[in-house]
Amino acid sequence: MTTVLETLDKGTAYLTKKGIEDARRNMQLLVAHQLACTRMDLYLRFDQPLEETDLAPLRDLLKKRGEGVPIQHLIGYVTFHRRDFKTDARALIPRPETEELAEWLLKNAKLPPNPRILDMGCGSGVLGLTLAADTPGSHVTLADVSPEALALARENAAELEVTNVTFVESDLFTAPQLGGPGYDLIVANLPYVPEVDRPTLARELAHDPALALFSGADGLDLIRRFVPEAAARLAPGGWLALEIGIDQSREVEGLMQRASLTGVLTLKDLSGIPRFPIARCGGSPTDH
Structure with missing residues (x-):
């Protein structure tokens, strides 16, 4: 036997x-x-x-x-920041790099009491639910254009018993619930893969929704829309943090600067790739 x-x-x-x-x-x-x-x-x-x-x-x-x-x-699951999240074909499989971003924010983004947080393009909810669970007094909004992804995020919230969250179906900021300034932190892991890379991607990625991967010829179509709209919705001192692809940091930093954000920098992931553009509505990411 x-x-x-x-x-x-x-x-x-x-x-x-x-x-x-x-x-x-x-x-x-x-x-x-x-x-x-x-x-x-x-x-x-x-x-x-x-x-x-x-x-x-x-x-x-x-x-x-x-x-x-x-x-x-x-x-049926992925471990992310000490918790197991349900994952399936409804949303992008969470990547280790995204966990690095969550951990950096929890350690370094000094938020006011009872902060308002937005996770745009939440997918399965790993970023927003992690921030909600580990930030006392916070209220976190998880938004996604995909109703299937939002359903998965809701299931994860219920399984993890995270209750200080709201779910909104929206194409970026088109939903009325997301209007107006006042967010202390906006995080986003939006699609950033260039369309020309589609034929060369690892076969595992064929099981992720294309909607969660591709964003125009250079991968930045959605991020170009998102950055100025997000900047306008930050509270004074609020943080904006993104995850991006290889060789996209200079372009995204320029978008942040043109949106009048300050202290713009891109953090490297553990592989040394500039991966996480960070900026603030006044102040500097190094003010911690």
Whole structure:
């Protein structure tokens, strides 16, 4: 009978052959998901024999992963800032870089009491719900043009028992509920992939909604609309923080400066890529 360790080894070899990066971790996640345990638990269960009732669904999951279905869709969740968020084809799979942005803001953006926060293009809700859960007294609005993404964000809010949030379906700021100034922080992980990159993207990205990925020839069509509108809705001293793609920082910094925002800078992600343009409505991002 096949043991957990033998299953891990065989599955890892299969995924490696299929060109899956980090094949061992992927296989561990699949086995842990099937056995309803953690990856760490597997180390204590290497010698455990697996019944066909577990092996059959595992083979199906393994085949799908080898075909490029994202691991997050197969196990149904992604861990983001210590919490598990449901993820599926209704919204962009949260990326590790976005978690870096959330952590920087929680540490460095000194907000007033009971701040108003907006997460524009919220997708599954990881940014807005994280800020809501970790910012006492805050009220966070999560907005997205996709009703499917908003439904997923609502499910995550309910699962995590985050109640200080409001959900708005809107194409950027077109919804009346989003009008007027007064936000202490606006965050956005909007589509920023250039249309010309579509044929070269990793096959896993084909499972993300195109609406959440592409934004014109250079990837900045939506951000060009968004920045001046967001700047007009910040409270004095309010923060604007975005996530962008490679080689887009200079253009986005220019948009922020032309919108009369101050202290404009772009933070690098852990890979050294200028990834997070930050600015304020008066003041400086270094004032913390």
